[in-house]
Amino acid sequence: MSVAPILVTGATGKLGRLIVDRLLALGQPVRVFTRRPDAARVLFGETVQVAAGDFDDRKALDAAVHGIGRLLLLSPINARLVTDQIAVVDAAVAANAARIVKISGSDWTIEPPGSSISGAAHAAVERHLNGLAAKTVSLRPNAWMQVSLANTIKQAIANGQVIAANLDAGIGYIDARDIADVAVHQLLADRLRRRTLILTGPDVVSFRQISTLLAAELKRPVAALDKPPQTVPGDGDFEHRAVAQFARLIAAGRAATTTDVVPTLLGRPPRTVAAFILEQVAAMTAVPEYQP
Ligand SMILES: NC(=O)c1ccc[n+]([C@@H]2O[C@H](COP(=O)([O-])OP(=O)(O)OC[C@H]3O[C@@H](n4cnc5c(N)ncnc54)[C@H](OP(=O)(O)O)[C@@H]3O)[C@@H](O)[C@H]2O)c1
Numbered sequence: 001m002s003v004a005p006i007l008v009t010g011a012t013g014k015l016g017r018l019i020v021d022r023l024l025a026l027g028q029p030v031r032v033f034t035r036r037p038d039a040a041r042v043l044f045g046e047t048v049q050v051a052a053g054d055f056d057d058r059k060a061l062d063a064a065v066h067g068i069g070r071l072l073l074l075s076p077i078n079a080r081l082v083t084d085q086i087a088v089v090d091a092a093v094a095a096n097a098a099r100i101v102k103i104s105g106s107d108w109t110i111e112p113p114g115s116s117i118s119g120a121a122h123a124a125v126e127r128h129l130n131g132l133a134a135k136t137v138s139l140r141p142n143a144w145m146q147v148s149l150a151n152t153i154k155q156a157i158a159n160g161q162v163i164a165a166n167l168d169a170g171i172g173y174i175d176a177r178d179i180a181d182v183a184v185h186q187l188l189a190d191r192l193r194r195r196t197l198i199l200t201g202p203d204v205v206s207f208r209q210i211s212t213l214l215a216a217e218l219k220r221p222v223a224a225l226d227k228p229p230q231t232v233p234g235d236g237d238f239e240h241r242a243v244a245q246f247a248r249l250i251a252a253g254r255a256a257t258t259t260d261v262v263p264t265l266l267g268r269p270p271r272t273v274a275a276f277i278l279e280q281v282a283a284m285t286a287v288p289e290y291q292p
Pocket of ligand 1: 053056104105106142143
């Protein structure tokens with residue numbers, strides 16, 4: 001008897017590819033949904049099943065969910081997030097998928113309601129999931145090291161500066177590899193215990209502390225500079241407005257939280273900001289080997 005594949009949406013993106021790599025390494029059958037089948041083949045080779053299509057193509061979605069056992073739901077922040085994710089969920093439920101693991105927004109973008117447009121969109125999808133008979137869990141990861149912290153590191157290497165609206169605002173950054181580990185855990189666990197899991201790294205680190213860590217690693221001064229908080233544009237695209245809201249919430253200290261969900265589920269501590277900085281600085285400042 002063949003095992004039903006796990007469908008992964010957003011598989012070719014920053015987090016999705018980490019999740020697919022882990023599932024394949026565990027020998028799980030995986031199907032990825034993508035608008036770019038060639039890119040998926042380059043990333044994952046022949047072992048993965050590729051379902052081509054766009055979220056707004058119902059026929060493509062129906063083909064993608066055919067025979068799946070479980071779904072990893074991920075889509076980018078945009079004005080279509082609610083419609084796209086609910087379309088995937090409803091197709092998966094119609095195909096009798098037994099379990100759905102959703103990558104949601106950071107908890108502080110969702111709670112309290114009204115915090116951000118992106119949080120409101122993720123909350124609408126979570127409500128839809130909570131009303132289903134299928135087993136579902138929404139993972140709410142704090143800010144990812146591989147996105148905002150990686151940009152801060154790049155800036156510090158280029159300009160010798162860390163710039164933030166509030167240098168003393170802390171963030172419980174999480175490494176995307178830990179999010180991927182938890183997502184795989186929740187896809188494969190015998191049973192799900194919670195509807196929502198709030199994921200963070202092990203500690204809260206401020207921009208000022210990041211500049212100190214970077215100066216030590218780069219062995220040169222890194223200035224910590226204040227800048228006025230970003231205004232949230234009244235118009236402009238959804239993603240830009242959402243990102244401006246995140247910056248204001250972070251400056252207000254809302255991302256300064258930690259939970260013990262990652263160590264409890266994985267039985268090991270989450271990766272640290274200090275380790276990430278060390279790894280990134282080494283990678284970004286590596287001198288290419290001489291090739292005659
Ligand atoms: N960055 C953070 O700090 C953070 C924190 C908490 C939560 N999140 C959540 O993480 C998610 C973003 O994850 P990410 O950064 O890994 O995404 P990403 O790198 O931007 O990748 C987006 C993925 O979505 C797929 N996609 C986009 N539009 C599509 C469409 N119309 N039809 C089918 N597939 C489509 C893309 O596939 P193809 O191009 O191959 O089709 C790609 O695989 C968001 O929901 C965000 O709220 C992020």
